[in-house]
Each structure stands twice: as C-alpha cells, then as structure tokens.
Amino acid sequence: MSSVRELRTLTVPRKPDEIPGVLPELRAALDGTGPALLPLAPDDPTARETARSLGAGEPLGDGEDAGDDPTALVIATSGSTGTPKGVLLSSSALRSSARATHDHLGGRGQWLLAMPAHHVAGVQVLVRSVVAGLEPGVVDTRGGFTAGAFAEAAEPLLDTVHRHYTALVPTQLSRLLDPASDPRGLRALRRFDAVLVGGATTAPALLERARAAGVTAITTYGMSETAGGCVYDGTPLAGVGVHVESPEPGRISLSGPTLARGYRHSPDSGRSPNSGHSSEGGHGSGRVAFEGGWFHTGDVGQWRDGHLEVLGRADDMIVTGAVKVVPSSVERALVEHPGVREACVLGGPDPEWGQAVLAAVVPERTAPDERELHGLVKRLLGAAAAPKRFLVVDELPLRGPGKPDKRALLAMFG
Missing domain, CATH: 3.30.300.30 (ANL, C-terminal domain)
Incomplete structure (x- = not known):
C-alpha cells in the first residue's frame, strides 16, 4: 500500500444495474489498495463544491490514514448546521459495524439497497454486502420511491437461499404500509428477515403498524460519526458504549469500534479537549465532538426499561x-x-x-x-x-x- 493515499470522489449511480460497478472500488478502499472514497450523488448541484471543500483529489493528511487500518470512506455530513464536514471512516470501523449488524440480526445476509448510497445508511448497505460476500439488490428510485419499484427489486432477491435484509427511512416504511400503495410492496417487505428503520425519528405508531402487519422492523440510531446505526431498538450493538448525561434526559455520547477518526482536515481537533470543534450532531456550547474515545452527539435521550430512548436534538x-x-x-x-x-x-x-x-x-x-x-x-x-x-x-x-x-x-x- 502506498504511504500516501488520496481521497477521490465516488459518484454513486442512480441506475440499479450500475450499482454493482462501484463494489470493486469499495472493496479496494476497504483493504487499502485503492484510494479513500467520497461518495456523492450524481445529480447534486453542490457536489462539486463539496468535493472541493473536502479536498477530493488531494492526499490524506496527518492523522487521516493508517497503514494497518486505512481510511476507506469520507462521508460528507448533510450540512444542516453549515458547511459539510468530511467524516473519516476507517476500514475497521465500517467492518466492525457490518459484522455487529449481521451478528445482531442473526447472521450474514443479502441486502436490498432502497436509499441513496452517498449517505452513510445507504453506503453501509453496500459495505455489509461486501463483507457478506453477496451482491445487493437495488430499488429503482429514479422516479421516486414507490411500493411497486420496491417489490420488483425485492422479489428476485427474496427467492435466493440467504437471509434477507433491507434498510428504510420512516417515510419509505409509511408508503409501503399505505393501503393505497401497490400491495406487492408490503407482501415483499413481510418476507425480509429484518427491516432496519432509521435516518429520522420513527413514530411509535408507525412502528406498531409495521409490526402488526407482519414486518420485522428494527429501529436504528446512529450517524456518520458512528459508521451509521449503532443502537438497534434501544440496545447498543456489540462493543458499542452509550452514556447519557445526568440528570436525564441528557446528552448522548457513544463509544466503541465503529467510531470515526475525526473530520477531514482536522482529524485531531475534534479530539482535543481545548479545540471546541463541533460535529454535525451539534455542539453549540463549544464542547468537543470526539474526546477520550467517545463521540459526544448533539442528541438528548434517556434510559427507559434498560433501553435508550432518543428524544431528539438538543438544538431542536x-x-x-x-x-x-x-x-x-x-x-x-x-x-x-x-x-x-x-x-x-x-x-x-x-x-x-x-x-x-x-x-x-x-x-x-x-x-x-x-x-x-x-x-x-x-x-x-x-x-x-x-x-x-x-x-x-x-x-x-x-x-x-x-x-x-x-x-x-x-x-x-x-
């Protein structure tokens, strides 16, 4: 492996039959034989500026890579609090997340990609597929997410001998449960061994409707800085630590093998006790994002019956x-x-x-x-x-x- 690796853009295609073409690049990024990748949407008008601001085409800097654990992905935050940051995700963080997810769900399986793969939740579906050694199915969302398109992508995948998983945001789950939608979508959804639901708050009523309809829905909590979801149905994945400040409800902090290295162009500033560097999670008080092996989120939560209940962002x-x-x-x-x-x-x-x-x-x-x-x-x-x-x-x-x-x-x- 070269001593200095570059960050390169990975424009994730929209056409389902083109998604498998990015898997070799993803494998090379994970094993360090290829450059680190910055996933971007093909139709995002801000993509060029994001690539420029995060230094695509330039070498990874000091503290941004390691020979024994290469940085595989740099995920651009959504930028709700300003200019997007680049979250440095190592190969070990991504692989740990994928393995812990499979262990939690009952074993490796074949995944259906139903959301954009330039966000951490979508690209993790591809990472899990690489780790499992199984090619994912892909929903055609070019015309918007529909129950019919979901069913058409899911049905051939569900006929394979593997366990089957997918990941959705609450709006997608709601559409599949809508009585006015194509009923094939819900029929297919029921056949998945697990359906991860995250990316936004999942209303308990929606979750109850899904489970009453026979869907094995599992809520996830996490963010780019934790390589995606790291708490499932209020229970941390193996190796993940959760701390809630007292008195509750209080700020949530997360630790474990899925944590990011920090941020592009400032991998150590988020870890310095005096840096005041803030994450996408929001730290308006100036508290650090990464410190002592913990990521301090901008979310507020509490423990209820031994499970983490996330109440929302402190800023909200x-x-x-x-x-x-x-x-x-x-x-x-x-x-x-x-x-x-x-x-x-x-x-x-x-x-x-x-x-x-x-x-x-x-x-x-x-x-x-x-x-x-x-x-x-x-x-x-x-x-x-x-x-x-x-x-x-x-x-x-x-x-x-x-x-x-x-x-x-x-x-x-x-």
Whole structure:
C-alpha cells in the first residue's frame, strides 16, 4: 500500500444495474489498495463544491490514514448546521459495524439497497454486502420511491437461499404500509428477515403498524460519526458504549469500534479537549465532538426499561413561555390521531412566547380537525406543548437520507 493515499470522489449511480460497478472500488478502499472514497450523488448541484471543500483529489493528511487500518470512506455530513464536514471512516470501523449488524440480526445476509448510497445508511448497505460476500439488490428510485419499484427489486432477491435484509427511512416504511400503495410492496417487505428503520425519528405508531402487519422492523440510531446505526431498538450493538448525561434526559455520547477518526482536515481537533470543534450532531456550547474515545452527539435521550430512548436534538428543543418542549414528544402525540400519518414539529419565532410550537402534518386521507389535534396534545403533554399553528402537507420535505427539512417547513409557515 502506498504511504500516501488520496481521497477521490465516488459518484454513486442512480441506475440499479450500475450499482454493482462501484463494489470493486469499495472493496479496494476497504483493504487499502485503492484510494479513500467520497461518495456523492450524481445529480447534486453542490457536489462539486463539496468535493472541493473536502479536498477530493488531494492526499490524506496527518492523522487521516493508517497503514494497518486505512481510511476507506469520507462521508460528507448533510450540512444542516453549515458547511459539510468530511467524516473519516476507517476500514475497521465500517467492518466492525457490518459484522455487529449481521451478528445482531442473526447472521450474514443479502441486502436490498432502497436509499441513496452517498449517505452513510445507504453506503453501509453496500459495505455489509461486501463483507457478506453477496451482491445487493437495488430499488429503482429514479422516479421516486414507490411500493411497486420496491417489490420488483425485492422479489428476485427474496427467492435466493440467504437471509434477507433491507434498510428504510420512516417515510419509505409509511408508503409501503399505505393501503393505497401497490400491495406487492408490503407482501415483499413481510418476507425480509429484518427491516432496519432509521435516518429520522420513527413514530411509535408507525412502528406498531409495521409490526402488526407482519414486518420485522428494527429501529436504528446512529450517524456518520458512528459508521451509521449503532443502537438497534434501544440496545447498543456489540462493543458499542452509550452514556447519557445526568440528570436525564441528557446528552448522548457513544463509544466503541465503529467510531470515526475525526473530520477531514482536522482529524485531531475534534479530539482535543481545548479545540471546541463541533460535529454535525451539534455542539453549540463549544464542547468537543470526539474526546477520550467517545463521540459526544448533539442528541438528548434517556434510559427507559434498560433501553435508550432518543428524544431528539438538543438544538431542536423548543422554549415557549420559559417551558421546554421536546418536538419528538409532540410528534408522537400527533400521530396517535387516526387522521395523521406523519408529523414534524418545530419552533418558530413568536413575539409573546419567544417561540411558538408549530406542527406540519401529513393526513391519512383528509385534513384532520386542528382543534382535535390541539386538544389531543394538550391532554397528553400539557398546554405549552400544544401547537399554536398547523400546516397540512401532502408529504414532508426531506433532506439527507430522510430527515424532515425543518428550514423548508419554517419557510412554508411564513
């Protein structure tokens, strides 16, 4: 292996039959015989600027690579807090994540890629396939994600003798469960040995619907800095440590073999106690991202019956009239209404309360009565948590692998 390796872009194709062509490059990156790869979407207008800012075509710097454990991937964060950072993922971190996932799910299996592979959740499907030695299936999402396209990709894969897995974001799961969707999608989904659901908060009601429909749905929690999901259904994968600051709920920190090296152009600054370098998880207080073998996320959580419950980002906490409101709690309350399929709650400026609780909802069919929704949240969580304004949308605007785009929603509220 060369003593100095480059970072090169990997434009991940959209056409399903072209995805297998990137697997040899991924294998070479994992074993260090090829360059480190920066996965990018082919139709992303910001891809060129991302490649430039992260130094694609340039050598990896001091602390960004190791001869015995090469950096395989550099994942560009979604940039919700500013300019994207490049998360340095070593071969050992990616392989550890893949092996721990297979062990947790019951053994190696064949994967179906249903989400963009330039995000960590999607590229991990390809890494797991490489580690398992099995070629993945690929859903054609060029026309958007549909139940019919999912079924067409899943059916031939499900006829093989292996165990079968896929990974979805909550919106995709919701579409497959929709009675108005092609029923072949749900029939195929039921046949998977495990369906990982992550990338955004999964409403308990959606999870209950999926499991009641016979889907082996497993929630995942993680981020680019942990090589993707590292806590499944509230339980850490083998070797992963989870710490929640006291008093609970408190900030979540993660440790273990799946942690990234740090960030491109500053692999050590995130680990220095005095650096103040912040991660995509958000550290507005100036606390470090990586320190002493731990990654300090910007998420808030608590332990409930021995399982980690993630309540949301600390930055997303709404303070209205001096009362703290957790958006995910309001979202869970709203989707308990039979007329609400999905919900996204955010804070907007308010001259009287400082912030007002705003709720965008996707109806099951017709728009639900806003007075009913207000009353439901008030009854379950108190008056402060009850949304001041509602917005009914056909679908939530998304960013990254499946997170609601709160900036776009705030603009829609005006």
